[in-house]
Structure formats: structure tokens, C-alpha cells
Amino acid sequence: MISVIKLSNGETLIADITYKDDTKLTVSEPLKLDFIQHFGGPAMITTFWVPFEKEKISVDISMQHVIMSNEVPKETQEFYYKSLVNVRGEMEPETEETMKERVKQAMKKIYSSNTFPHTVH
Numbered sequence: 221m222i223s224v225i226k227l228s229n230g231e232t233l234i235a236d237i238t239y240k241d242d243t244k245l246t247v248s249e250p251l252k253l254d255f256i257q258h259f260g261g262p263a264m265i266t267t268f269w270v271p272f273e274k275e276k277i278s279v280d281i282s283m284q285h286v287i288m289s290n291e292v293p294k295e296t297q298e299f300y301y302k303s304l305v306n307v308r309g310e311m312e313p314e315t316e317e318t319m320k321e322r323v324k325q326a327m328k329k330i331y332s333s334n335t336f337p338h339t340v341h
Contacts, residue, residue, distance in 0.1 A: 266303040
């Protein structure tokens with residue numbers, strides 16, 4: 221379950237909680253969550269919690285360091301998944317397919333247009 225986790229050192233994480241008991245919390249793919257002012261309003265940004273981590277990781281956190289954890293709403297889950305893609309520098313499959321379709325449509329327009337003044341090689 222994708223959750224926001226507040227730690228005793230002041231950090232806020234967003235991660236997939238894969239295990240929880242009275243002594244520890246196990247999270248997968250944790251991102252550090254910060255809140256900033258952007259264009260006069262609040263915004264959330266994410267960064268690596270474990271620097272330079274490009275692989276999927278799982279971390280055990282002692283419950284002594286957890287102030288609270290709470291499952292996030294669907295919109296925030298979508299933000300988390302998009303953040304993972306952005307932080308890792310990957311391209312979302314839908315975006316790649318959408319881009320391919322746009323290029324295909326643009327090429328059709330070029331080749332079928334009688335007003336195109338020169339040859340495309």
C-alpha cells in the first residue's frame with residue numbers, strides 16, 4: 221500500500237509499505253517527499269531517499285523512528301508512480317506509445333499534403 225511516512229528526524233517519505241508490525245516497517249522504492257511554494261501555492265516534489273539508487277530497493281525502518289504512516293489517496297498514488305518514473309529518468313510506456321502515434325500522424329500529414337513544397341527524404 222502506497223503511504224506517506226513521517227520519520228522522527230523530520231523527513232517525510234512516500235513508499236510502498238510491504239510489511240508492518242510493532243517493531244519495523246518495510247518499505248519498497250522509498251522517495252523523499254518535500255513540500256515547497258510554487259507559483260504562490262503549495263507543491264510536492266520527490267527525490268531519492270537513498271542517493272543514487274536506480275534499482276528497486278526495500279528498506280526496514282525501526283518503528284522507533286516512525287511518527288506516523290498513512291495510506292494515500294488514488295491521486296497521490298498516481299503522483300508517486302509518475303515520480304518514480306521521473307526520478308529514474310525512464311519513459312512511461314503510454315508516453316512512448318503516444319509519442320509514436322503523434323509522429324505517425326505528423327508523417328501522414330506531411331506525405332498526404334498537396335501543399336508541402338518540397339520532397340522529404
